[in-house]
Amino acid sequence: MTNKIDLILKYSLFLLVFIMLSCNNKETTVIKNKILKDNSNAKEAHPKLILTAQGVKEIRAQLGSIPIFDKTLQSVKEEVDAEIALGIDTPIPVDYSGGYTHVRHKSNMMVMQKAGVLYQILDDEKYAKYVKDMLMQYEALYKTLPLHPKTRSYARGKLFWQCLNDSNWLVYVSQAYDCIYNYLTKEERDTLESNLFKPFADHISVDSPQFYQRVHNHSTWGNAAVGMIGLVMDDQELIDRALYGIKDLKLDANKKDDDGGFLNKDGKAGFLANIEEPFSPDGYYNEGPYYQRYAMYPFLIFAEGLHNLKPELKIFEYKDGVLLKSINALLNLSDADGDFFPLNDGQKGMSYYTSALVTAVDISYHFGTQDPGLLSIAQKQDRVLLDDSGLAVALGIKNNQAKPFTKKSINLSDGPNGTQGGVAILRNEAIELVFKYAAQGSSHGHYDKLSYSLYENGEEILQDYGLSRFVNIEQKGGGNYLKENKTWAKQTIAHNTVTQNETSHFDAKYEVGSQHHSVLNYFTSDNDNVQVASAKETNAYPGTELLRTMAIIKDQDFEKPYVLDIMKIISDKANKYDFPYYFLGQLIQTNFDYKVPATLNPLGSKNGYQHLYIEATANATSENTQLSWLNKGKFYTLTTLTDTNDQLYFTRIGANDPDFNLRREAAFMLRRKNAKNTIFVSTIEAHGSYSPVTESAINSNSNIKQLEVVLNTDAYTAILITNIKGNTKLFITSNKNASKTGKHNVTINDKNYEWSGSYYFK
Structure with missing residues (x-):
């Protein structure tokens, strides 16, 4: 991929010299500026959202010497290779949770995210091609889809029976798209963005305000989905919609949804409102640890993207750093085995071994105070994220910096x-x-x-x-x-x-x-x-x-x-x-x-x-x-x-x-x-x-x-x-x-x- 970009740059410079010799000064200046702008876009740093270009360099330099990272990488590679061997299936959605089409689309989103990461770390184009081919199938499918045929949800999705799961999909797929962004041609990117990603984000948000325009874990996923694809596409409108909600939208504030909540009467919506309202200053999430665990992934993964691309927001300092505080609170809301206490609607057995808490622990360590107690949790989890924060945790463990995470009253x-x-x-x-x-x-x-x-x-x-x-x-x-x-x-x-x-x-x-x-x-x-x-x-x-x-x-x-x-x-x-x-x-x-x-x-x-x-x-x-x-x-x-x-x-x-x-x-x-x-x-x-x-x-x-x-x-x-x-x-x-x-x-x-x-x- 790097060789392809170098050839394009060399050809562009040769063409620029030729044109400059053939045109008057005014024409030369206009054309030169256009070519330089195009070259600048071609060199735009991707990945940039979660896994970063600099992170890729550092990871490649450490491969083979960071045991927990190497073990995770091998496991993910085996999983994705097995999926590639099976071929791509993007079925027409028909099922509730647990049904084949639901599980297939859920699996696809996760495998795409992992394949994108493997492409960057291993520099193997088969993973980029796999993601590209699957995205093109989704582009062809999505523009034909009506609302999901199951009607139980207060906000129906298209790939899934509820907008919540559609949002899950876009959160993961935005990371995959970021990882293969430069692998795709401009025409391919335009096709995906015009026919898949932008309509997908619009359906989650503008078309589904009863889902999006709330303070609720559902809405947090929606905000993160719209914002993350906006960051990859450099679409400021989507980014603002994610952060602040939909502006100038009239809602029936007294309409009750079947999830038990109400549309906001005071206009509070968007990612920042979803940080302000549910979290206490101590980091307790008002829905309880089971749903805090579920919401922490979009909270933290979108926050990491904002930290990398919108540092002026100082997102990890927002509300006195409550996002990072909340991870410590959540870990303290688990028993001696790491199972979360089943407060409110909580399923027993959910624990800090879930993938969402791998994300939480790694991001907290990397962007927080590098608490050595978090490293001991990561050791128990026995895996890390394949990105910059996962590398930081892997290096901390390698350097014997882990200490027990002590839970007290x-x-x-x-x-x-x-x-x-x-x-x-x-x-x-x-x-x-x-x-x-x-x-x-x-x-x-x-x-x-x-x-x-x-x-x-x-x-x-x-x-x-x-x-x-x-x-x-x-x-x-x-x-x-x-x-x-x-x-x-x-x-x-x-x-x-x-x-x-x-x-x-x-x-x-x-x-x-x-x-x-x-x-x-x-x-x-x-x-x-x-x-x-x-x-x-x-x-x-x-x-x-x-x-x-x-x-x-x-x-x-x-x-x-x-x-x-x-x-x-x-x-x-x-x-x-x-x-x-x-x-x-x-x-x-x-x-x-x-x-x-x-x-x-x-x-x-x-x-x-x-x-x-x-x-x-x-x-x-x-x-x-x-x-x-x-x-x-x-x-x-x-x-x-x-x-x-x-x-x-x-x-x-x-x-x-x-x-x-x-x-x-x-x-x-x-x-x-x-x-x-x-x-x-x-x-x-x-x-x-x-x-x-x-x-x-x-x-x-x-x-x-x-x-x-x-x-x-x-x-x-x-x-x-x-x-x-x-x-x-x-x-x-x-x-x-x-x-x-x-x-x-x-x-x-x-x-x-x-x-x-x-x-x-x-």
Whole structure:
């Protein structure tokens, strides 16, 4: 390719000299300027978007000496070579997610991107020819396509059933086009840009404002798609449309789409608005880690293109560098195995091993502070991007600069200004507690104020259900969200929090829930032995105030750290409260007798209750109710305060689910009727182990003898914890005035307690 350009330049210079000798001075000047301009265009630096011309030189110089990069390159080469051998298929689109045509076009976009990179790094024209031939097939196909025949989406694409996937395609293909740009003739480029890329970008944006003109992860993909092809084509109109949205566009601001969101009433749209609104100053993304992971690829890959080609924007410094901060936040929103906590609509098992997080880690390292902890994540991922940032990571690993990425307790604020609640993660040894007091989370939010989930070494102890969807499995609703996502997964009873009068928070209305958020009372992780998060919710149920305080306590009398959970409820009327614990594993023991019904019946008829079978019932018989279970070789015990009026239920998910869309998992639920002001207090212990090889159980019994509320006022709540040896510990939480410097003095059972800070424990 280089030789071809050199020959063109030499011929042009020869022609210029000939013309200059044959023309008058004025004609010579005009023609000379035109030829110089054409030559300048011919020498324009491509690739320039993600992989850069300088990066290609540096990569070629290092090949063979950078193990993780070389390994990734070989793997990608084998993948692309196999695809080339199979031939090109660009079928007429007919399927939902998971169907052949959907999967084929999705595969094509990724293979084109990889083939373009291989062409640049290996300087082998077969890869450029493959991309060119496929693009020409798409050019011939696209201009014949109507809207996709599947009509479920609020914004239909042409290659795919929704504009979202069309945007995915263009984000990847813009990189491929950049890599083979100089391989193509000007005529070929004009054909592709006029008949494929420009119409493609227009359909995503101008033709689909209900998709594009929003603050949402869908729109972020659309912005990146339009902007990236605009950068490659040097089309300022498309670049501006990507950054700032469509100007002078009149929308029906009250039109609701079937994704649960609304068109923007205030005109906020475009890539910059999608950075401003969803991210808190701490880098938390309001839709939750599952969708943050999905959105990080377009956020970061477009940002890298803007950094390379529009450095004046200082995109990685925008909003105090929140894009790079968000990667650290996202990594902290994963458990010990790297799986993201399934907050909101989150699929379990999604982890930082996904390709989007390879992109995030590499870009963060290259354009950020070169945190050596990121290198250890990259080592676990065992692959890098085949571009400038991937080279930087590969060199860092080669030079033994990697250090462990240490996850500690962290509090992440929510909302564009960090004032709309948040998510607190308490970590102590192998125990991780995820406490959610965030805002609604856009259309992917659940009605789960002050909910939590609990983990040990990456294994769930008390679970958040996550989403109800079989992503990209066509047989299950076309791979899309199932109706049970709304009837079960989003409902309050599906979470480890309180449900009042069998009605979900905000009556499960998005329009109401999106107006409110919980408020942090305090968060403290300074003490390695006691880490606490406390938050208040006053809008989930009008007239009812919920204050939940959760602590992980490390006590020398206990084998492992344990959880203390205090839910204080103040209401203006008597209510029925349901408080579930979604435990995973096999029931081992209870300190109460229960009855098992002859037939299974649902717990209720709506708001998620219709999906719960009643497997057993009991009445509380003591002030402390206990149950223990075994899961994956470890024992756990729940101890909870009860009175003799409390009803106890064992439930199981799966009622009114004829298609078996829901997992058949268990819960223990405490029901308290006719209560106005009340308090739920419990501990969860992790203890002991069981080996099926030696058939031995070690430390299988709880270490807690009794929980007791010894003070409960507007200002303070105090819990006395007595273990089986008779040793006691007192925990006092400040319900008000909970600053770190606040001074407190209370009297309990004629004994005075003084302390500074948010809580007391001794």
